[in-house]
Amino acid sequence: MKVKRDMNGLTEDEFLKSYDVSKFERPSVTVDNLVFAIDEIENNDIRKLNDKRLQVLLVYRENHPFIDKWCLPGGFIKMDETLEEASLRTLEEKTSVKDIYLEQLYTFGEINRDPRTRVIGVAYMALVNKKETKIVDESKNTDWFTIKQIGDELILENDNGIIVRFPDLAFDHGKIIEYGLFRIRNKLEYTDIAFSLLPKEFTMAELQQVYEVILDKKLTKANFQRKIKNKVQCLNKYKTGGFRPAMLYKYNGKKH
Amino acid sequence: MKVKRDMNGLTEDEFLKSYDVSKFERPSVTVDNLVFAIDEIENNDIRKLNDKRLQVLLVYRENHPFIDKWCLPGGFIKMDETLEEASLRTLEEKTSVKDIYLEQLYTFGEINRDPRTRVIGVAYMALVNKKETKIVDESKNTDWFTIKQIGDELILENDNGIIVRFPDLAFDHGKIIEYGLFRIRNKLEYTDIAFSLLPKEFTMAELQQVYEVILDKKLTKANFQRKIKNKVQCLNKYKTGGFRPAMLYKYNGKKH
């Protein structure tokens, strides 16, 4: 087959050898990871179900820019890794996540989102099972924050009572959380992502709580179970420990 | 307020001045634009409706890499423009688009998608009204291609009979079109994007054809009209010219 030559008479090999990557100014590219998990609040009243809350993982910035602010875990991508690999690598620097649900959210490209230089940020959304996700010891600067609605405003609060308003997050990470919240609420209704937030075995009430806490509304038990029952498989085992035993189920499909 | 200093004793200003952008290798970033339009085939039989087809805009590559292949219009982003601005700029180099629907699709980051260097590609999907979108004269290398299903395979064909199979597109642009097709089919069902593909005034049959050609299935008239009727407004005008006059409608909301 004839080797193709361009208008300068170059073959592709010759062209690629002569291509000067430094000719154009290039932006930096980061991945920013929005990690959602469901937290369970232990309850003293054995009669009552444990309450659940929706949380995100934040990192305290000890360096400029946005020193002393909280941000999403992430970092600059390397030249020899894909975006998804970069997301997983930067997550593993902070947590022990493995085998998680990971989905690209959106790419943010405002010109001044980072004061250092032009930075394009590819946001990823991860859903993890909090009980299987430990924050690595080295990272005292990493913590889970609960998403709370106060009036019209969403805020973030950790168990030390530190409150972060969305606009006070570093960079445009408040916008990323808002967008991720929109996405997870939508996808909850037409996909099976909820199961990625739970352990393998769960009760119907626990599953329903996941939906309720993410959608931020009460659901009725009978209707919820009818809707979900073809997605789960009864295990003929009961969850005991405190209250009336509840049937355990597992997800019917592949998880991630 | 006290100026914050980092562990090296630097203020943010000092830090930013000392920040060396060239310290890390950076990828290039492109926008790749997937432009959809509905084409109408004029029909000699006055009895029959004009057929419609779904088309995408492709550019013929006269340079390496992928010389002689077709690709999506797009280009490298500049340091002083947002992603969306880059998308619009690169589109305007090829067509007379204005006031179009534009939506970010997905960001592609495979390591070797471009043989020149590491390139992250942010894909955008645009929906245009073909009659108001002229290809600029300079661009003899730009053309509309119809998406056709041949057996299990999707192919692209322009009016000169040039056929391009998806894997034969330059870069990973075949994957982008596949993904965009998935997106537009989904969004057609739960949003009002269809109206972005039509002129301001249209008949019910024309609107239904848009849905049919994108979803690639026949719909029933009565059911379609019931579903759509709260989204449109009757204009009490008729489209004449050849056949039984049909009521004209316009979209009930804001278009983009």
Place this chain on the structure above:
DNA sequence: TCAAAAGTGTTGGCACTACACCCATGA
């Protein structure tokens, strides 16, 4: 009078909602 499209009506099924009820359990 015929083919094709414009336009409308009817029916049945399915999914979702609201609500109600009984059962099991530990304090």
Place this chain on the structure above:
DNA sequence: TCATGGGTGTAGTGCCAACACTTTTGA
């Protein structure tokens, strides 16, 4: 015995698909 959750049943509503039908038009 009571509060709480586990688990199930029922009736009503509204959406949607399938299908059938009438009207209008130009050839």
